[in-house]
Amino acid sequence: MQTEDTFSTSKVHLDFSINRQTLDKKSLKEIAYDFIKEGEVYEQEVGNFLLDWLNDKDYIVVKTSGSTGKPKKIKIYKQHMVNSAKATGTFFKVNEGTTALLCLPATYIAGKMMLVRAMVLGWKIDLVPPKTNPLDTVYKQYDFCAMVPLQLDNSINRLHLLKKLIVGGGTVSENLKELIQGIKTKIFETYGMTETVTHIAARRINPKKKDKKDSKYFKALPNITLNVDDRNCLIIKAPLLNGETIVTNDVVELKTYKKFIWKGRHDNVINSGGIKLYPEEIEIKLQLLIGHRFFVACVPDDSLGDKVILIVENDYNELMYTTLKEAIHSIKTLSKYEIPKKIYFIPQFIETDNGKIQRTKTLECVVG
Known part of the structure:
Protein backbone atom coordinates (compact mmCIF):
# COMPACT_ATOMS: atom_id res chain seq x y z
CA MET A 1 0.00 0.00 0.00
CA GLN A 2 1.57 3.27 -1.15
CA THR A 3 1.18 6.12 1.30
CA GLU A 4 2.25 9.62 2.08
CA ASP A 5 3.77 10.42 5.48
CA THR A 6 2.13 7.95 7.83
CA PHE A 7 -0.55 9.46 10.01
CA SER A 8 -1.44 7.79 13.27
CA THR A 9 -5.09 7.85 14.30
CA SER A 10 -3.82 8.24 17.86
CA LYS A 11 -3.03 11.84 16.90
CA VAL A 12 -5.55 14.62 16.40
CA HIS A 13 -4.66 18.03 14.99
CA LEU A 14 -4.27 20.64 17.72
CA ASP A 15 -6.76 23.00 16.02
CA PHE A 16 -9.48 20.34 15.68
CA SER A 17 -12.80 20.88 17.46
CA ILE A 18 -16.39 19.60 17.28
CA ASN A 19 -19.22 21.91 18.25
CA ARG A 20 -16.67 24.36 19.70
CA GLN A 21 -15.03 21.70 21.90
CA THR A 22 -11.28 21.29 21.33
CA LEU A 23 -10.51 17.58 21.43
CA ASP A 24 -7.55 15.24 21.78
CA LYS A 25 -7.73 11.45 21.44
CA LYS A 26 -9.02 10.89 24.99
CA SER A 27 -11.70 13.59 24.91
CA LEU A 28 -12.65 12.55 21.35
CA LYS A 29 -13.46 9.05 22.62
CA GLU A 30 -15.48 10.55 25.46
CA ILE A 31 -17.57 12.73 23.15
CA ALA A 32 -18.06 9.75 20.83
CA TYR A 33 -19.49 7.71 23.70
CA ASP A 34 -21.70 10.67 24.71
CA PHE A 35 -23.05 10.93 21.15
CA ILE A 36 -23.86 7.20 21.09
CA LYS A 37 -25.47 7.18 24.53
CA GLU A 38 -27.35 10.48 24.58
CA GLY A 39 -27.31 11.95 21.06
CA GLU A 40 -29.78 12.15 18.21
CA VAL A 41 -29.56 9.47 15.49
CA TYR A 42 -27.17 11.54 13.35
CA GLU A 43 -24.93 12.14 16.38
CA GLN A 44 -24.93 8.44 17.18
CA GLU A 45 -23.70 7.79 13.63
CA VAL A 46 -20.89 10.31 14.18
CA GLY A 47 -19.99 8.65 17.48
CA ASN A 48 -19.85 5.19 15.93
CA PHE A 49 -17.55 6.41 13.17
CA LEU A 50 -15.23 8.21 15.58
CA LEU A 51 -14.79 5.02 17.60
CA ASP A 52 -14.09 3.08 14.39
CA TRP A 53 -11.50 5.71 13.44
CA LEU A 54 -9.77 5.52 16.81
CA ASN A 55 -9.59 1.70 17.06
CA ASP A 56 -6.47 -0.35 16.26
CA LYS A 57 -7.58 -1.48 12.79
CA ASP A 58 -5.92 0.18 9.77
CA TYR A 59 -9.17 0.24 7.80
CA ILE A 60 -12.85 0.99 8.14
CA VAL A 61 -15.82 -0.71 6.46
CA VAL A 62 -17.98 1.59 4.33
CA LYS A 63 -21.28 1.05 2.51
CA THR A 64 -21.50 2.02 -1.16
CA SER A 65 -24.59 3.97 -2.22
CA GLY A 66 -26.00 1.35 -4.61
CA SER A 67 -26.97 3.90 -7.27
CA THR A 68 -25.18 1.98 -10.06
CA GLY A 69 -25.41 -1.53 -8.64
CA LYS A 70 -26.17 -3.55 -5.55
CA PRO A 71 -25.05 -1.78 -2.34
CA LYS A 72 -22.02 -3.47 -0.83
CA LYS A 73 -19.57 -3.06 2.01
CA ILE A 74 -15.92 -2.37 1.20
CA LYS A 75 -12.74 -1.84 3.21
CA ILE A 76 -11.02 1.53 2.96
CA TYR A 77 -7.62 2.06 4.52
CA LYS A 78 -7.46 4.88 7.02
CA GLN A 79 -4.21 6.08 5.46
CA HIS A 80 -6.01 6.52 2.14
CA MET A 81 -8.64 8.61 3.92
CA VAL A 82 -5.91 10.77 5.44
CA ASN A 83 -4.33 11.21 1.99
CA SER A 84 -7.70 12.19 0.53
CA ALA A 85 -8.21 14.76 3.29
CA LYS A 86 -4.83 16.32 2.55
CA ALA A 87 -5.59 16.47 -1.19
CA THR A 88 -8.88 18.24 -0.45
CA GLY A 89 -7.11 20.72 1.79
CA THR A 90 -4.61 21.56 -0.95
CA PHE A 91 -7.11 21.70 -3.83
CA PHE A 92 -9.72 23.86 -2.09
CA LYS A 93 -7.26 25.74 0.15
CA VAL A 94 -8.99 24.73 3.38
CA ASN A 95 -6.35 23.91 5.95
CA GLU A 96 -5.93 24.43 9.73
CA GLY A 97 -8.38 26.82 11.34
CA THR A 98 -11.06 26.27 8.68
CA THR A 99 -14.60 26.46 10.05
CA ALA A 100 -16.74 23.66 8.60
CA LEU A 101 -20.33 22.48 8.77
CA LEU A 102 -21.25 18.79 8.66
CA CYS A 103 -24.80 18.33 7.37
CA LEU A 104 -24.40 14.88 5.77
CA PRO A 105 -25.00 11.57 7.55
CA ALA A 106 -21.88 9.85 8.85
CA THR A 107 -23.14 6.48 7.60
CA TYR A 108 -21.70 7.08 4.12
CA ILE A 109 -18.22 8.04 2.96
CA ALA A 110 -19.02 11.73 2.28
CA GLY A 111 -20.02 12.39 5.88
CA LYS A 112 -17.18 10.30 7.29
CA MET A 113 -14.64 12.21 5.21
CA MET A 114 -15.81 15.59 6.51
CA LEU A 115 -14.88 14.34 9.99
CA VAL A 116 -11.54 12.93 8.82
CA ARG A 117 -10.67 16.24 7.11
CA ALA A 118 -11.47 18.05 10.34
CA MET A 119 -9.25 15.75 12.44
CA VAL A 120 -6.36 15.64 9.96
CA LEU A 121 -6.36 19.26 8.77
CA GLY A 122 -7.36 20.93 12.03
CA TRP A 123 -10.86 22.20 11.24
CA LYS A 124 -13.39 23.60 13.67
CA ILE A 125 -16.42 21.56 12.63
CA ASP A 126 -20.02 21.89 13.80
CA LEU A 127 -22.74 19.26 13.41
CA VAL A 128 -26.34 19.85 12.31
CA PRO A 129 -29.04 17.28 11.43
CA PRO A 130 -28.60 15.95 7.86
CA LYS A 131 -31.97 17.17 6.59
CA THR A 132 -33.03 18.61 3.23
CA ASN A 133 -32.76 22.23 4.46
CA PRO A 134 -29.65 22.07 6.69
CA LEU A 135 -28.99 25.83 6.88
CA ASP A 136 -32.42 26.73 8.27
CA THR A 137 -31.16 26.79 11.86
CA VAL A 138 -27.63 28.06 11.09
CA TYR A 139 -26.77 31.68 11.94
CA LYS A 140 -22.98 31.87 11.59
CA GLN A 141 -20.71 31.80 8.55
CA TYR A 142 -18.59 28.78 7.65
CA ASP A 143 -15.56 28.43 5.39
CA PHE A 144 -16.47 25.00 4.01
CA CYS A 145 -19.42 22.62 3.68
CA ALA A 146 -20.51 19.57 1.65
CA MET A 147 -24.06 18.89 0.46
CA VAL A 148 -26.07 16.75 -1.94
CA PRO A 149 -27.98 18.57 -4.74
CA LEU A 150 -31.32 18.42 -2.89
CA GLN A 151 -29.80 20.22 0.11
CA LEU A 152 -28.32 22.89 -2.17
CA ASP A 153 -31.70 23.38 -3.84
CA ASN A 154 -33.29 24.01 -0.44
CA SER A 155 -30.52 26.33 0.78
CA ILE A 156 -30.33 28.94 -2.00
CA ASN A 157 -31.51 31.82 0.21
CA ARG A 158 -28.96 31.10 2.95
CA LEU A 159 -25.83 30.33 0.93
CA HIS A 160 -24.29 33.60 2.13
CA LEU A 161 -23.46 31.62 5.28
CA LEU A 162 -20.97 29.47 3.32
CA LYS A 163 -17.74 30.61 1.65
CA LYS A 164 -17.04 27.34 -0.20
CA LEU A 165 -19.45 24.49 -0.90
CA ILE A 166 -18.88 21.13 -2.58
CA VAL A 167 -21.87 19.23 -3.99
CA GLY A 168 -21.83 15.50 -4.71
CA GLY A 169 -23.91 12.35 -4.57
CA GLY A 170 -25.85 13.22 -7.72
CA THR A 171 -25.88 15.43 -10.80
CA VAL A 172 -26.59 19.12 -10.30
CA SER A 173 -29.48 20.04 -12.63
CA GLU A 174 -29.35 22.87 -15.15
CA ASN A 175 -32.21 24.56 -13.28
CA LEU A 176 -30.20 24.53 -10.07
CA LYS A 177 -27.06 25.79 -11.82
CA GLU A 178 -29.05 28.74 -13.16
CA LEU A 179 -30.25 29.62 -9.65
CA ILE A 180 -26.76 29.82 -8.17
CA GLN A 181 -25.16 32.06 -10.80
CA GLY A 182 -23.95 35.34 -9.30
CA ILE A 183 -23.91 33.97 -5.74
CA LYS A 184 -20.68 34.84 -3.90
CA THR A 185 -20.32 31.35 -2.40
CA LYS A 186 -17.81 29.32 -4.44
CA ILE A 187 -19.78 26.21 -5.38
CA PHE A 188 -18.12 23.11 -6.81
CA GLU A 189 -19.65 19.98 -8.30
CA THR A 190 -17.54 16.95 -7.41
CA TYR A 191 -16.84 13.65 -9.12
CA GLY A 192 -15.95 10.52 -7.18
CA MET A 193 -17.17 7.34 -5.54
CA THR A 194 -16.74 5.37 -2.34
CA GLU A 195 -13.84 3.40 -3.87
CA THR A 196 -11.90 6.65 -4.47
CA VAL A 197 -12.60 7.90 -0.92
CA THR A 198 -15.15 10.52 -2.15
CA HIS A 199 -14.16 13.09 -4.77
CA ILE A 200 -11.13 12.85 -7.03
CA ALA A 201 -12.11 15.81 -9.23
CA ALA A 202 -14.22 18.97 -9.07
CA ARG A 203 -15.41 21.91 -11.14
CA ARG A 204 -16.75 25.34 -10.20
CA ILE A 205 -20.40 25.58 -11.31
CA ASN A 206 -20.97 29.27 -10.54
CA PRO A 207 -17.75 30.71 -11.99
CA LYS A 208 -16.94 34.30 -12.82
CA LYS A 209 -17.54 35.19 -16.47
CA LYS A 210 -13.85 34.98 -17.38
CA ASP A 211 -13.68 31.39 -16.08
CA LYS A 212 -16.90 30.05 -17.63
CA LYS A 213 -15.21 28.33 -20.59
CA ASP A 214 -12.96 26.19 -18.39
CA SER A 215 -15.70 25.42 -15.85
CA LYS A 216 -17.22 22.64 -17.99
CA TYR A 217 -14.19 20.46 -17.20
CA PHE A 218 -13.72 18.46 -14.01
CA LYS A 219 -10.16 18.96 -12.74
CA ALA A 220 -8.40 16.18 -10.84
CA LEU A 221 -7.07 16.66 -7.31
CA PRO A 222 -3.32 16.36 -6.53
CA ASN A 223 -1.58 12.98 -7.08
CA ILE A 224 -4.31 11.74 -9.44
CA THR A 225 -3.90 11.03 -13.16
CA LEU A 226 -6.62 10.16 -15.66
CA ASN A 227 -6.93 8.12 -18.85
CA VAL A 228 -9.63 6.35 -20.87
CA ASP A 229 -10.12 2.81 -22.13
CA ASP A 230 -11.39 1.69 -25.56
CA ARG A 231 -14.96 2.51 -24.46
CA ASN A 232 -13.90 6.09 -23.58
CA CYS A 233 -14.59 5.22 -19.96
CA LEU A 234 -12.54 7.00 -17.32
CA ILE A 235 -9.53 5.26 -15.80
CA ILE A 236 -8.35 6.68 -12.47
CA LYS A 237 -4.83 6.24 -11.14
CA ALA A 238 -4.82 7.39 -7.53
CA PRO A 239 -2.13 5.39 -5.70
CA LEU A 240 -2.54 7.43 -2.51
CA LEU A 241 -6.27 6.70 -2.38
CA ASN A 242 -6.57 3.18 -3.74
CA GLY A 243 -4.00 0.44 -4.26
CA GLU A 244 -5.41 -0.42 -7.69
CA THR A 245 -6.10 1.43 -10.92
CA ILE A 246 -9.86 2.05 -11.09
CA VAL A 247 -11.63 1.47 -14.40
CA THR A 248 -15.02 3.17 -14.24
CA ASN A 249 -18.14 2.87 -16.36
CA ASP A 250 -18.30 6.65 -16.80
CA VAL A 251 -17.95 7.79 -20.41
CA VAL A 252 -15.91 10.99 -20.61
CA GLU A 253 -14.30 13.39 -23.04
CA LEU A 254 -10.70 13.58 -21.85
CA LYS A 255 -8.97 16.91 -22.44
CA THR A 256 -5.72 16.23 -20.54
CA TYR A 257 -4.53 13.71 -17.96
CA LYS A 258 -6.07 16.08 -15.38
CA LYS A 259 -9.27 17.34 -17.04
CA PHE A 260 -12.42 15.73 -18.45
CA ILE A 261 -16.07 16.30 -19.36
CA TRP A 262 -18.48 13.71 -17.98
CA LYS A 263 -20.91 12.42 -20.62
CA GLY A 264 -22.79 9.61 -18.88
CA ARG A 265 -22.75 6.01 -17.68
CA HIS A 266 -21.67 3.33 -20.17
CA ASP A 267 -24.27 1.07 -18.55
CA ASN A 268 -26.96 3.49 -19.73
Whole structure:
Protein backbone atom coordinates (compact mmCIF):
# COMPACT_ATOMS: atom_id res chain seq x y z
CA MET A 1 0.00 0.00 0.00
CA GLN A 2 1.57 3.27 -1.15
CA THR A 3 1.18 6.12 1.30
CA GLU A 4 2.25 9.62 2.08
CA ASP A 5 3.77 10.42 5.48
CA THR A 6 2.13 7.95 7.83
CA PHE A 7 -0.55 9.46 10.01
CA SER A 8 -1.44 7.79 13.27
CA THR A 9 -5.09 7.85 14.30
CA SER A 10 -3.82 8.24 17.86
CA LYS A 11 -3.03 11.84 16.90
CA VAL A 12 -5.55 14.62 16.40
CA HIS A 13 -4.66 18.03 14.99
CA LEU A 14 -4.27 20.64 17.72
CA ASP A 15 -6.76 23.00 16.02
CA PHE A 16 -9.48 20.34 15.68
CA SER A 17 -12.80 20.88 17.46
CA ILE A 18 -16.39 19.60 17.28
CA ASN A 19 -19.22 21.91 18.25
CA ARG A 20 -16.67 24.36 19.70
CA GLN A 21 -15.03 21.70 21.90
CA THR A 22 -11.28 21.29 21.33
CA LEU A 23 -10.51 17.58 21.43
CA ASP A 24 -7.55 15.24 21.78
CA LYS A 25 -7.73 11.45 21.44
CA LYS A 26 -9.02 10.89 24.99
CA SER A 27 -11.70 13.59 24.91
CA LEU A 28 -12.65 12.55 21.35
CA LYS A 29 -13.46 9.05 22.62
CA GLU A 30 -15.48 10.55 25.46
CA ILE A 31 -17.57 12.73 23.15
CA ALA A 32 -18.06 9.75 20.83
CA TYR A 33 -19.49 7.71 23.70
CA ASP A 34 -21.70 10.67 24.71
CA PHE A 35 -23.05 10.93 21.15
CA ILE A 36 -23.86 7.20 21.09
CA LYS A 37 -25.47 7.18 24.53
CA GLU A 38 -27.35 10.48 24.58
CA GLY A 39 -27.31 11.95 21.06
CA GLU A 40 -29.78 12.15 18.21
CA VAL A 41 -29.56 9.47 15.49
CA TYR A 42 -27.17 11.54 13.35
CA GLU A 43 -24.93 12.14 16.38
CA GLN A 44 -24.93 8.44 17.18
CA GLU A 45 -23.70 7.79 13.63
CA VAL A 46 -20.89 10.31 14.18
CA GLY A 47 -19.99 8.65 17.48
CA ASN A 48 -19.85 5.19 15.93
CA PHE A 49 -17.55 6.41 13.17
CA LEU A 50 -15.23 8.21 15.58
CA LEU A 51 -14.79 5.02 17.60
CA ASP A 52 -14.09 3.08 14.39
CA TRP A 53 -11.50 5.71 13.44
CA LEU A 54 -9.77 5.52 16.81
CA ASN A 55 -9.59 1.70 17.06
CA ASP A 56 -6.47 -0.35 16.26
CA LYS A 57 -7.58 -1.48 12.79
CA ASP A 58 -5.92 0.18 9.77
CA TYR A 59 -9.17 0.24 7.80
CA ILE A 60 -12.85 0.99 8.14
CA VAL A 61 -15.82 -0.71 6.46
CA VAL A 62 -17.98 1.59 4.33
CA LYS A 63 -21.28 1.05 2.51
CA THR A 64 -21.50 2.02 -1.16
CA SER A 65 -24.59 3.97 -2.22
CA GLY A 66 -26.00 1.35 -4.61
CA SER A 67 -26.97 3.90 -7.27
CA THR A 68 -25.18 1.98 -10.06
CA GLY A 69 -25.41 -1.53 -8.64
CA LYS A 70 -26.17 -3.55 -5.55
CA PRO A 71 -25.05 -1.78 -2.34
CA LYS A 72 -22.02 -3.47 -0.83
CA LYS A 73 -19.57 -3.06 2.01
CA ILE A 74 -15.92 -2.37 1.20
CA LYS A 75 -12.74 -1.84 3.21
CA ILE A 76 -11.02 1.53 2.96
CA TYR A 77 -7.62 2.06 4.52
CA LYS A 78 -7.46 4.88 7.02
CA GLN A 79 -4.21 6.08 5.46
CA HIS A 80 -6.01 6.52 2.14
CA MET A 81 -8.64 8.61 3.92
CA VAL A 82 -5.91 10.77 5.44
CA ASN A 83 -4.33 11.21 1.99
CA SER A 84 -7.70 12.19 0.53
CA ALA A 85 -8.21 14.76 3.29
CA LYS A 86 -4.83 16.32 2.55
CA ALA A 87 -5.59 16.47 -1.19
CA THR A 88 -8.88 18.24 -0.45
CA GLY A 89 -7.11 20.72 1.79
CA THR A 90 -4.61 21.56 -0.95
CA PHE A 91 -7.11 21.70 -3.83
CA PHE A 92 -9.72 23.86 -2.09
CA LYS A 93 -7.26 25.74 0.15
CA VAL A 94 -8.99 24.73 3.38
CA ASN A 95 -6.35 23.91 5.95
CA GLU A 96 -5.93 24.43 9.73
CA GLY A 97 -8.38 26.82 11.34
CA THR A 98 -11.06 26.27 8.68
CA THR A 99 -14.60 26.46 10.05
CA ALA A 100 -16.74 23.66 8.60
CA LEU A 101 -20.33 22.48 8.77
CA LEU A 102 -21.25 18.79 8.66
CA CYS A 103 -24.80 18.33 7.37
CA LEU A 104 -24.40 14.88 5.77
CA PRO A 105 -25.00 11.57 7.55
CA ALA A 106 -21.88 9.85 8.85
CA THR A 107 -23.14 6.48 7.60
CA TYR A 108 -21.70 7.08 4.12
CA ILE A 109 -18.22 8.04 2.96
CA ALA A 110 -19.02 11.73 2.28
CA GLY A 111 -20.02 12.39 5.88
CA LYS A 112 -17.18 10.30 7.29
CA MET A 113 -14.64 12.21 5.21
CA MET A 114 -15.81 15.59 6.51
CA LEU A 115 -14.88 14.34 9.99
CA VAL A 116 -11.54 12.93 8.82
CA ARG A 117 -10.67 16.24 7.11
CA ALA A 118 -11.47 18.05 10.34
CA MET A 119 -9.25 15.75 12.44
CA VAL A 120 -6.36 15.64 9.96
CA LEU A 121 -6.36 19.26 8.77
CA GLY A 122 -7.36 20.93 12.03
CA TRP A 123 -10.86 22.20 11.24
CA LYS A 124 -13.39 23.60 13.67
CA ILE A 125 -16.42 21.56 12.63
CA ASP A 126 -20.02 21.89 13.80
CA LEU A 127 -22.74 19.26 13.41
CA VAL A 128 -26.34 19.85 12.31
CA PRO A 129 -29.04 17.28 11.43
CA PRO A 130 -28.60 15.95 7.86
CA LYS A 131 -31.97 17.17 6.59
CA THR A 132 -33.03 18.61 3.23
CA ASN A 133 -32.76 22.23 4.46
CA PRO A 134 -29.65 22.07 6.69
CA LEU A 135 -28.99 25.83 6.88
CA ASP A 136 -32.42 26.73 8.27
CA THR A 137 -31.16 26.79 11.86
CA VAL A 138 -27.63 28.06 11.09
CA TYR A 139 -26.77 31.68 11.94
CA LYS A 140 -22.98 31.87 11.59
CA GLN A 141 -20.71 31.80 8.55
CA TYR A 142 -18.59 28.78 7.65
CA ASP A 143 -15.56 28.43 5.39
CA PHE A 144 -16.47 25.00 4.01
CA CYS A 145 -19.42 22.62 3.68
CA ALA A 146 -20.51 19.57 1.65
CA MET A 147 -24.06 18.89 0.46
CA VAL A 148 -26.07 16.75 -1.94
CA PRO A 149 -27.98 18.57 -4.74
CA LEU A 150 -31.32 18.42 -2.89
CA GLN A 151 -29.80 20.22 0.11
CA LEU A 152 -28.32 22.89 -2.17
CA ASP A 153 -31.70 23.38 -3.84
CA ASN A 154 -33.29 24.01 -0.44
CA SER A 155 -30.52 26.33 0.78
CA ILE A 156 -30.33 28.94 -2.00
CA ASN A 157 -31.51 31.82 0.21
CA ARG A 158 -28.96 31.10 2.95
CA LEU A 159 -25.83 30.33 0.93
CA HIS A 160 -24.29 33.60 2.13
CA LEU A 161 -23.46 31.62 5.28
CA LEU A 162 -20.97 29.47 3.32
CA LYS A 163 -17.74 30.61 1.65
CA LYS A 164 -17.04 27.34 -0.20
CA LEU A 165 -19.45 24.49 -0.90
CA ILE A 166 -18.88 21.13 -2.58
CA VAL A 167 -21.87 19.23 -3.99
CA GLY A 168 -21.83 15.50 -4.71
CA GLY A 169 -23.91 12.35 -4.57
CA GLY A 170 -25.85 13.22 -7.72
CA THR A 171 -25.88 15.43 -10.80
CA VAL A 172 -26.59 19.12 -10.30
CA SER A 173 -29.48 20.04 -12.63
CA GLU A 174 -29.35 22.87 -15.15
CA ASN A 175 -32.21 24.56 -13.28
CA LEU A 176 -30.20 24.53 -10.07
CA LYS A 177 -27.06 25.79 -11.82
CA GLU A 178 -29.05 28.74 -13.16
CA LEU A 179 -30.25 29.62 -9.65
CA ILE A 180 -26.76 29.82 -8.17
CA GLN A 181 -25.16 32.06 -10.80
CA GLY A 182 -23.95 35.34 -9.30
CA ILE A 183 -23.91 33.97 -5.74
CA LYS A 184 -20.68 34.84 -3.90
CA THR A 185 -20.32 31.35 -2.40
CA LYS A 186 -17.81 29.32 -4.44
CA ILE A 187 -19.78 26.21 -5.38
CA PHE A 188 -18.12 23.11 -6.81
CA GLU A 189 -19.65 19.98 -8.30
CA THR A 190 -17.54 16.95 -7.41
CA TYR A 191 -16.84 13.65 -9.12
CA GLY A 192 -15.95 10.52 -7.18
CA MET A 193 -17.17 7.34 -5.54
CA THR A 194 -16.74 5.37 -2.34
CA GLU A 195 -13.84 3.40 -3.87
CA THR A 196 -11.90 6.65 -4.47
CA VAL A 197 -12.60 7.90 -0.92
CA THR A 198 -15.15 10.52 -2.15
CA HIS A 199 -14.16 13.09 -4.77
CA ILE A 200 -11.13 12.85 -7.03
CA ALA A 201 -12.11 15.81 -9.23
CA ALA A 202 -14.22 18.97 -9.07
CA ARG A 203 -15.41 21.91 -11.14
CA ARG A 204 -16.75 25.34 -10.20
CA ILE A 205 -20.40 25.58 -11.31
CA ASN A 206 -20.97 29.27 -10.54
CA PRO A 207 -17.75 30.71 -11.99
CA LYS A 208 -16.94 34.30 -12.82
CA LYS A 209 -17.54 35.19 -16.47
CA LYS A 210 -13.85 34.98 -17.38
CA ASP A 211 -13.68 31.39 -16.08
CA LYS A 212 -16.90 30.05 -17.63
CA LYS A 213 -15.21 28.33 -20.59
CA ASP A 214 -12.96 26.19 -18.39
CA SER A 215 -15.70 25.42 -15.85
CA LYS A 216 -17.22 22.64 -17.99
CA TYR A 217 -14.19 20.46 -17.20
CA PHE A 218 -13.72 18.46 -14.01
CA LYS A 219 -10.16 18.96 -12.74
CA ALA A 220 -8.40 16.18 -10.84
CA LEU A 221 -7.07 16.66 -7.31
CA PRO A 222 -3.32 16.36 -6.53
CA ASN A 223 -1.58 12.98 -7.08
CA ILE A 224 -4.31 11.74 -9.44
CA THR A 225 -3.90 11.03 -13.16
CA LEU A 226 -6.62 10.16 -15.66
CA ASN A 227 -6.93 8.12 -18.85
CA VAL A 228 -9.63 6.35 -20.87
CA ASP A 229 -10.12 2.81 -22.13
CA ASP A 230 -11.39 1.69 -25.56
CA ARG A 231 -14.96 2.51 -24.46
CA ASN A 232 -13.90 6.09 -23.58
CA CYS A 233 -14.59 5.22 -19.96
CA LEU A 234 -12.54 7.00 -17.32
CA ILE A 235 -9.53 5.26 -15.80
CA ILE A 236 -8.35 6.68 -12.47
CA LYS A 237 -4.83 6.24 -11.14
CA ALA A 238 -4.82 7.39 -7.53
CA PRO A 239 -2.13 5.39 -5.70
CA LEU A 240 -2.54 7.43 -2.51
CA LEU A 241 -6.27 6.70 -2.38
CA ASN A 242 -6.57 3.18 -3.74
CA GLY A 243 -4.00 0.44 -4.26
CA GLU A 244 -5.41 -0.42 -7.69
CA THR A 245 -6.10 1.43 -10.92
CA ILE A 246 -9.86 2.05 -11.09
CA VAL A 247 -11.63 1.47 -14.40
CA THR A 248 -15.02 3.17 -14.24
CA ASN A 249 -18.14 2.87 -16.36
CA ASP A 250 -18.30 6.65 -16.80
CA VAL A 251 -17.95 7.79 -20.41
CA VAL A 252 -15.91 10.99 -20.61
CA GLU A 253 -14.30 13.39 -23.04
CA LEU A 254 -10.70 13.58 -21.85
CA LYS A 255 -8.97 16.91 -22.44
CA THR A 256 -5.72 16.23 -20.54
CA TYR A 257 -4.53 13.71 -17.96
CA LYS A 258 -6.07 16.08 -15.38
CA LYS A 259 -9.27 17.34 -17.04
CA PHE A 260 -12.42 15.73 -18.45
CA ILE A 261 -16.07 16.30 -19.36
CA TRP A 262 -18.48 13.71 -17.98
CA LYS A 263 -20.91 12.42 -20.62
CA GLY A 264 -22.79 9.61 -18.88
CA ARG A 265 -22.75 6.01 -17.68
CA HIS A 266 -21.67 3.33 -20.17
CA ASP A 267 -24.27 1.07 -18.55
CA ASN A 268 -26.96 3.49 -19.73
CA VAL A 269 -25.80 3.94 -23.36
CA ILE A 270 -28.66 3.65 -25.84
CA ASN A 271 -28.01 2.27 -29.35
CA SER A 272 -30.86 3.63 -31.44
CA GLY A 273 -30.71 3.09 -35.19
CA GLY A 274 -26.97 2.51 -34.92
CA ILE A 275 -26.44 5.86 -33.11
CA LYS A 276 -24.98 5.85 -29.60
CA LEU A 277 -26.95 8.12 -27.28
CA TYR A 278 -26.15 9.07 -23.69
CA PRO A 279 -29.30 9.50 -21.56
CA GLU A 280 -27.55 11.99 -19.28
CA GLU A 281 -26.81 14.30 -22.23
CA ILE A 282 -30.45 14.14 -23.36
CA GLU A 283 -31.56 14.86 -19.78
CA ILE A 284 -29.50 18.05 -19.71
CA LYS A 285 -31.39 19.27 -22.79
CA LEU A 286 -34.74 18.48 -21.14
CA GLN A 287 -34.05 19.81 -17.63
CA LEU A 288 -35.28 23.35 -18.17
CA LEU A 289 -38.51 21.95 -19.60
CA ILE A 290 -39.63 19.52 -16.90
CA GLY A 291 -40.48 20.63 -13.37
CA HIS A 292 -40.47 17.12 -11.88
CA ARG A 293 -37.79 14.50 -11.42
CA PHE A 294 -37.29 12.43 -14.56
CA PHE A 295 -34.81 10.29 -16.43
CA VAL A 296 -34.27 9.01 -19.95
CA ALA A 297 -34.06 5.26 -20.66
CA CYS A 298 -34.81 2.84 -23.47
CA VAL A 299 -36.87 -0.22 -24.36
CA PRO A 300 -36.27 -2.78 -27.13
CA ASP A 301 -37.58 -1.84 -30.59
CA ASP A 302 -37.75 -4.07 -33.71
CA SER A 303 -36.54 -1.40 -36.13
CA LEU A 304 -34.34 0.87 -33.98
CA GLY A 305 -32.81 -1.70 -31.63
CA ASP A 306 -33.32 0.61 -28.64
CA LYS A 307 -36.16 3.12 -28.40
CA VAL A 308 -35.67 6.25 -26.29
CA ILE A 309 -38.32 6.80 -23.61
CA LEU A 310 -38.87 9.41 -20.91
CA ILE A 311 -39.98 8.54 -17.36
CA VAL A 312 -41.41 11.37 -15.23
CA GLU A 313 -42.06 11.21 -11.48
CA ASN A 314 -45.65 12.45 -11.35
CA ASP A 315 -49.21 11.18 -11.58
CA TYR A 316 -50.42 10.84 -15.16
CA ASN A 317 -52.16 13.94 -16.49
CA GLU A 318 -53.38 14.02 -20.09
CA LEU A 319 -52.93 17.79 -20.48
CA MET A 320 -49.40 17.60 -19.05
CA TYR A 321 -48.59 14.69 -21.35
CA THR A 322 -49.76 16.55 -24.46
CA THR A 323 -48.05 19.81 -23.50
CA LEU A 324 -44.79 18.06 -22.64
CA LYS A 325 -44.79 16.06 -25.86
CA GLU A 326 -45.26 19.19 -27.97
CA ALA A 327 -42.60 21.10 -26.03
CA ILE A 328 -40.04 18.30 -26.46
CA HIS A 329 -40.57 18.25 -30.23
CA SER A 330 -39.87 21.99 -30.33
CA ILE A 331 -36.37 21.67 -28.78
CA LYS A 332 -33.94 22.36 -31.62
CA THR A 333 -30.93 20.87 -29.82
CA LEU A 334 -32.51 17.40 -29.76
CA SER A 335 -31.71 15.16 -32.73
CA LYS A 336 -34.49 12.97 -34.13
CA TYR A 337 -32.89 9.97 -32.38
CA GLU A 338 -32.83 11.75 -29.00
CA ILE A 339 -36.54 12.66 -28.98
CA PRO A 340 -38.34 10.27 -26.58
CA LYS A 341 -40.72 8.03 -28.52
CA LYS A 342 -42.91 7.51 -25.48
CA ILE A 343 -43.47 9.26 -22.14
CA TYR A 344 -44.30 7.30 -18.98
CA PHE A 345 -45.45 8.67 -15.61
CA ILE A 346 -44.88 7.01 -12.24
CA PRO A 347 -46.00 8.46 -8.86
CA GLN A 348 -42.67 7.76 -7.12
CA PHE A 349 -39.23 6.59 -8.24
CA ILE A 350 -37.48 3.72 -6.47
CA GLU A 351 -34.49 5.08 -4.53
CA THR A 352 -31.43 3.86 -2.66
CA ASP A 353 -31.18 4.40 1.10
CA ASN A 354 -29.55 7.80 0.55
CA GLY A 355 -32.04 9.08 -2.01
CA LYS A 356 -30.44 8.23 -5.36
CA ILE A 357 -32.72 7.07 -8.17
CA GLN A 358 -32.51 3.39 -9.01
CA ARG A 359 -33.07 3.62 -12.74
CA THR A 360 -33.21 -0.08 -13.57
CA LYS A 361 -35.72 -0.98 -10.86
CA THR A 362 -37.87 2.06 -11.63
CA LEU A 363 -37.83 1.18 -15.34
CA GLU A 364 -38.93 -2.36 -14.52
CA CYS A 365 -41.92 -0.99 -12.59
CA VAL A 366 -42.95 1.12 -15.58
CA VAL A 367 -42.50 -1.25 -18.54
CA GLY A 368 -42.27 -4.62 -16.80
